Amino acid sequence: MSNYPKPDRAALVEIYRRADLIKQNDEKVIREIKAGRLVTPYYSPRGQEIIPSALSASLTDEDYICTIYRGTHDMLAKGFPLPELWGELAGRVTGSCKGKGGTMHLTYPAKGMMVTTGIVGSSLPIATGLAWAAQLEGKGRVSVAYFGDGAANIGAFHESLNMAGLWKLPAIFVCQNNLYSEHTTFADSTAVERLSQRAAGYGMPGVTVDGNDPEAMFGAAKMAIERARAGEGPTLIEALTYRFNGHVMGDADRYMDKAEKAEAIAADPVPRLRQRLLDAGVAEDEIAGIERANAEAIAAAVEAAYAADLPDVAELKRDVFAHEIA
Amino acid sequence: MSETITETKPVTMIQALNMALADAMAEDDRVLVLGEDVGDKQEGGIVGVTKGLSSQFGTGRVKATPISEQAILGAAIGASLAGYKPVAEIMLMNFTTVAMDMIVNHAAKLRFMSGGQTHVPIVIRTMTGAGFGTGGQHGDYFEAWFAHVAGIKVVAPSNPADGYGLMRAAIEDPDPVLFIENMPSYWTPGPAPERGSRVEIGKARIARAGSDVTLVTYSRATNDCLAAAEALAADGIQAEVIDLRTIAPWDRAAVFASVEKTGRAVIVHEAVREHGVGAEIAAELSDAFFGKLKAPVKRIGAAFCPVPFSKPLETAFVPQAAGIEATVRGIL
Ligand SMILES: Cc1ncc(C[n+]2csc(CCOP(=O)(O)OP(=O)(O)O)c2C)c(N)n1
Numbered sequence A: 001m002s003n004y005p006k007p008d009r010a011a012l013v014e015i016y017r018r019a020d021l022i023k024q025n026d027e028k029v030i031r032e033i034k035a036g037r038l039v040t041p042y043y044s045p046r047g048q049e050i051i052p053s054a055l056s057a058s059l060t061d062e063d064y065i066c067t068i069y070r071g072t073h074d075m076l077a078k079g080f081p082l083p084e085l086w087g088e089l090a091g092r093v094t095g096s097c098k099g100k101g102g103t104m105h106l107t108y109p110a111k112g113m114m115v116t117t118g119i120v121g122s123s124l125p126i127a128t129g130l131a132w133a134a135q136l137e138g139k140g141r142v143s144v145a146y147f148g149d150g151a152a153n154i155g156a157f158h159e160s161l162n163m164a165g166l167w168k169l170p171a172i173f174v175c176q177n178n179l180y181s182e183h184t185t186f187a188d189s190t191a192v193e194r195l196s197q198r199a200a201g202y203g204m205p206g207v208t209v210d211g212n213d214p215e216a217m218f219g220a221a222k223m224a225i226e227r228a229r230a231g232e233g234p235t236l237i238e239a240l241t242y243r244f245n246g247h248v249m250g251d252a253d254r255y256m257d258k259a260e261k262a263e264a265i266a267a268d269p270v271p272r273l274r275q276r277l278l279d280a281g282v283a284e285d286e287i288a289g290i291e292r293a294n295a296e297a298i299a300a301a302v303e304a305a306y307a308a309d310l311p312d313v314a315e316l317k318r319d320v321f322a323h324e325i326a
Numbered sequence B: 001m002s003e004t005i006t007e008t009k010p011v012t013m014i015q016a017l018n019m020a021l022a023d024a025m026a027e028d029d030r031v032l033v034l035g036e037d038v039g040d041k042q043e044g045g046i047v048g049v050t051k052g053l054s055s056q057f058g059t060g061r062v063k064a065t066p067i068s069e070q071a072i073l074g075a076a077i078g079a080s081l082a083g084y085k086p087v088a089e090i091m092l093m094n095f096t097t098v099a100m101d102m103i104v105n106h107a108a109k110l111r112f113m114s115g116g117q118t119h120v121p122i123v124i125r126t127m128t129g130a131g132f133g134t135g136g137q138h139g140d141y142f143e144a145w146f147a148h149v150a151g152i153k154v155v156a157p158s159n160p161a162d163g164y165g166l167m168r169a170a171i172e173d174p175d176p177v178l179f180i181e182n183m184p185s186y187w188t189p190g191p192a193p194e195r196g197s198r199v200e201i202g203k204a205r206i207a208r209a210g211s212d213v214t215l216v217t218y219s220r221a222t223n224d225c226l227a228a229a230e231a232l233a234a235d236g237i238q239a240e241v242i243d244l245r246t247i248a249p250w251d252r253a254a255v256f257a258s259v260e261k262t263g264r265a266v267i268v269h270e271a272v273r274e275h276g277v278g279a280e281i282a283a284e285l286s287d288a289f290f291g292k293l294k295a296p297v298k299r300i301g302a303a304f305c306p307v308p309f310s311k312p313l314e315t316a317f318v319p320q321a322a323g324i325e326a327t328v329r330g331i332l
């Protein structure tokens, strides 16, 4: 990994801006749900902020991502606008999906966020199709599939990686290995030690990185993205991380090892990156300014969402097909 | 393949669909074809519907795939989200079962769930039908499953000309279309389609006019209904045969207009009768014509068992003209 490209100071600051936005947004969602102002199932990405923040540093708005129910971090890292995000979480007409998709189906194609799925593993085949389109188009776009460690055990994973490897598609398969799929540990569900080992079976490089280390994650992602842009084919990245909260909000997470969890939280990657920036000479004021701007943007988006209208029931008939069918 | 066909000679369904795909690909670069064995290196599909396409349009636009139904449909959905118009082949309708998630949870729903920001203009071609001794896993009609899902259209042509026109319309349709092809009748010649013609999705065709009873049908069962109507006509019974062509959304106006006239309806499909498309149509008819019908609405479908192997069983499994005829006589 020593040959990995390294983020410069500006890139690291930008990774922090995104990671802090995700962290603060997550904390806000949880507060709003607890206060009863927001009603939605919620799958917290807390602890996994660095992965998409570091990866998105090498993406453009033209690049595609497909993600999963837990993917608010993936979305925010790619630039999902907060007002449309909060409008959607709150089921309002101002949501990107007009309140018809919800937390598990956030979509914003204007910035390449094509699909969020609630079906484990289904981000992979569709991201593969977007990569096929990118290859046909020949403009150097890439397509990222985000998914969990549990999803690596579903058939769609196998079909997608084989097809992408066979066709040398510009795809990056990013497994966010948070060590749990619902209540089951990674070790209890997976026959191999490292998911990156499986890449060999699909004729593509596979790498396991510390997804909570912004430099390692930035480097691994940049290598894979550049490889894809150059037409050299897909990469499987296993990004090691940890899910700070239970599977879904309300989950008492009794099945999680307490010491393991405490250790992961003590090594919280977001404050860790903050400290790294300070150590590198970034001024406290600059960092505080970023955090304040994030907080203000979130607060404004939340208030705007609550003030917006709820959808009219006539929406039930719209967007089922291009033209309403009686 | 198209150069061997003149516009006037009868063509088979295979030829008609091949022409439709070739014409659509020639007209619009965004049209893609993918599926198992679809390239010319693989003989253009197991029955030859895609023959010549990869030679004419290249293996970039005509992709022979691994045996990966989820990835085939995922590839089609993803490419369609990026602006392409893929025609994906799932070799047999029974094989849709291993890719239901892509069809039901994704293709059908992305438009709605994204609030109209994305849509999935794909065609899923699939063939089926009893008659070839393929037994229980290669010949089911599962159209009711898909018709039951909001967001996907289902079409099933009964003749080559409709096959051509429906395929052209399906490719141009902004929503996902499941395109059901009947396997045993692939080689039956019919009048040639007019090149460039379209058959509007959602519009039925009066395959035979009549005043005594309405037979509502689609796909190969249309031929059995026409044969039954012919036999009934010998006794002066005039059956009107409505070939739905589109199963979802079905042409209520056409069916209602016919039943308004005849007062009697029999719905005939090759899928098993239980919980089938016929039940939906019968329910709508009883709702619209309660008290005005001259007889109860009847449904005819395959026997409620897996498609059997042995010839006499397979023959008895599928609705036949004689059975349709007998049912009609029973309600006159
Ligand atoms: C096909 C399918 N099976 C089961 C579920 C229920 N389910 C939702 S999330 C989940 C765990 C997935 O774990 P993982 O892939 O590791 O992602 P994570 O939730 O950890 O981010 C399960 C089993 C589902 N949504 N889809």
Ligand SMILES: [Mg+2]
Binding pocket: A148, A149, A150, A176, A177, A178, A179, A180, A181, A182
């Ligand atoms: Mg997991």
